[in-house]
Amino acid sequence: MSTPSSSQGAPLATEKRETFSSRKLFILSAIGSAVGLGNIWRFPYVAYENGGGAFLIPYLVAILCAGIPLLFLDYSIGHRYRGSAPLAYRRANRKAEVLGWWQVLICFIIAIYYAAIIAWAAMYCWFSITKAWDKNADGAAGFFMNDFLKVSENVNVGFDFVGNIFIPMFFVWLVTIVIMVAGVNKGISRANAVFMPLLIVMFLILVVQSVFLPGAIDGLNAFFTPDFAALSNPAVWAAAFGHIFFSLSVAFGIMVTYSSYMKRKSDLTGSGYVVAFANSSFELLAGIGVFAALGFMAYNAGSSVDEVATSGIGLAFIAFPTIVSEAPLGALIGVLFFGSLVFAGLTSLISILEVIVAAFQDKLGWKRVPATLVVGIPVALVSLVLFPTTTGLYLLDTMDAFVNQFGILACALVMVIVFGAGLGMLPKLAKHLNRHSSIKLGTGWKVLVGGIGPAALGYMLINEIQSKMAESYSGYPVWFNGVFGWGMAGALIVGAVLLSLVPWSKNSKIDDPEFDQHRANVEAEEVPEASGKEY
């Protein structure tokens, strides 16, 4: 690892902390993490459903008032305390370590099902060429549920494996673990440096091809026509805040971990703006590509865009295959679309797994390779046991819904309260961000993170609790949602408490001369007053 920063202090018990070798690689990796499946299959429908073109207004407000300020909170903690989520929080305050483990466990849950979706997308690249779904009498929907996933009629957890899913999932995990073993510079950076440009080029070709399909203009018309009445609906604003929050990968440890690998004199806020706007830029592109394709689908079916518009798994694995079968050069559309899902998913999965690997590396003081293998292989095994089965879809659906709301969202709310009102750390963190950043933060940032943040997150969480309590999620049996939804979300908190009680080993990074030097340098660099342009 060649990094300009080299500690000349006392010899370290463990290897030196890795750093991204350049700002460009950090930004690329952070964008790789933020741009995931949600940008492609979630944003277009959320925007369409919540005011079309008018959604831009709450969306921009949400980016500037919640997304970017929370991103900076993550950056400041990770960069100042230079550790994985549990270590960074513990260095901020001993009792905050538990929050870090909560985020690690959230990432564990997301990682185990995320890999399944990437594997499905990889298989659908191939199916786009063979048009495998054309042989099913019920079309793409029948093929996906019956021929491909072989979904069981009973909502349960079974171990009836589906080879067509197990094998690609195995390779997804193999690729991910190989990348992670190689470390921050040789693995994560390089993977993002290859996958991200590839993703952008593939997606651009897809968008260009889609907008020239017959009916595409109707799709774009539906996507961009503003519904101004939506702006007076609080649910639309909540949707914007909720979407931005999930889209930017804030408050679940990823950005804390990645920013801990940034050099000391990094322009944190300047880089953060690039990451946030790059993420949104990709989403906008996805909106155009997806709605142009849906416009074609509606045109071909003689229906309206409203009738075919959908999101998530339905969009990717049912609507898109239909478009692939019907469109000119459909196979190319399919390969580009599903290939984009694979690359966007892989770069996000890498960042999710890194939260877990880094946490155990810090706590146990292990080197990169053993830590990655000891963490990565069990995570992969759990994923390979639970998801390539005939009941995997049910588990994925429930876990995804509950970990998002009662994992990420709840943890984010606790995090902003703890670091804002609880520990009163925002002035210190703002000062940290202002050391070398091109955009200075002032009172505005503290108000947004300490005030608007908890209010918006609290409102969303209450709404979610009410809706999930009102009826059984997806109509699944109460026991199923109880165990794998509510129970899983609760178990994450219990697990986090237990992990935070495990003592730090003698070799761990808790006493690290390299960090002591970093802290001394950081404190020496702090300017007393924020100057220049303030947020």
Place this chain on the structure above:
Amino acid sequence: MSAIAIVFMIISMLTIWGGLAISLISLNRHPEKHDDDVIEPAGSAGN
């Protein structure tokens, strides 16, 4: 496409893609600094 949809498409592109362009230009105006691991006196770290 209706006129209003075109207008909103252009506004969306200008604000979001324009926002990315401005962020990139702004970041490039502040070249990357290199860590030297020397403790500097407070206030000497300019922009």
